[in-house]
Amino acid sequence: MTAPARVDTLVGDRLVRFDRAERWLHWINATLVLVLIATGSIMYIGALSGLVGRRLLVRDLHVWSGLLLPIPFLAVVLGRWGRGFRSDCARLGRFLTDDWRWFRRRERRFGDLRVGKFNAGQKVNAILVAGALPVMFGTGLVLHWARSFPEGIRTGATFVHDWGYVALGLLVAGHIVKAMADPVALHAMRTGLAPARWAKATHPRWHDEVVGEPTADEPDEAVDHAEPGDHDHEGALDPAGGVASPTPYDGARSDQP
Numbered sequence: 001m002t003a004p005a006r007v008d009t010l011v012g013d014r015l016v017r018f019d020r021a022e023r024w025l026h027w028i029n030a031t032l033v034l035v036l037i038a039t040g041s042i043m044y045i046g047a048l049s050g051l052v053g054r055r056l057l058v059r060d061l062h063v064w065s066g067l068l069l070p071i072p073f074l075a076v077v078l079g080r081w082g083r084g085f086r087s088d089c090a091r092l093g094r095f096l097t098d099d100w101r102w103f104r105r106r107e108r109r110f111g112d113l114r115v116g117k118f119n120a121g122q123k124v125n126a127i128l129v130a131g132a133l134p135v136m137f138g139t140g141l142v143l144h145w146a147r148s149f150p151e152g153i154r155t156g157a158t159f160v161h162d163w164g165y166v167a168l169g170l171l172v173a174g175h176i177v178k179a180m181a182d183p184v185a186l187h188a189m190r191t192g193l194a195p196a197r198w199a200k201a202t203h204p205r206w207h208d209e210v211v212g213e214p215t216a217d218e219p220d221e222a223v224d225h226a227e228p229g230d231h232d233h234e235g236a237l238d239p240a241g242g243v244a245s246p247t248p249y250d251g252a253r254s255d256q257p
Helices: 020-044 046-052 055-068 070-078 080-092 097-104 120-144 151-181 183-191 196-202 204-211
Strands: 014-016 193-195
Touching (some): 014 204, 020 046, 020 055, 020 070, 020 080, 020 151, 055 070, 080 120, 120 151, 183 193
16 A cells, blocks of 8 residues: 555545655665665675675675765655655654653553653664764765865764764664564555554654544543643733634643753
8 A cells, every 4th residue: 555645644444654755765774875885794704704705795785885874865855755755854853752661661651641653762772873974974974075185084983983983883783683572663654655543653643643632522541640830721822912723742741852
């Protein structure tokens, strides 16, 4: 089943979690990063290098995978088809009150946490990976064209690149483990669609943004956990003192950033 182009909409009993551009970007980048980690491991670990051989081919594959890495990202960010991706980047960069609570909870699912489209762990992982990849790309360029840079810069780039490889490898491994533990989320990344019941149970804030707030005939157990400072009005106040258009983060059910 092919997901519609528009992300964050309801289609039957499913929500469009990712559009086609986001999914293509994810899987292309995932492939390139895994190739980079694998070829980097072969070059870095002597036993693997001796076992695989053909070191020149491995090095070339590593370099070309690194050089290709920014291209799909730029194509989505700058293209007209990147609306869903840009919207999700804004979500990933915004931490709300329940995101901070998420770190302190042992039971994080099916509780009273108003988790949005992405939970706090996914946000942290995305931020760390987004920060690590440009660093690895830049230090990789220095190492590849080492003769163009002074020794001090080459030494620093080598140190950062080596430890960045270790950190990125751990992040990717953790991401894969968590993805395998949540087959519904993994299916959503393959097809773009997620069951509305799953979204309501595990990502209730996002569910309500797309489907709408529960009515009086459909009570929600998470209603009565507003914190001091939450607002009871329907929309956000504008600077002139009036009521602006409501946003998903306004109202008594909202958590403040």
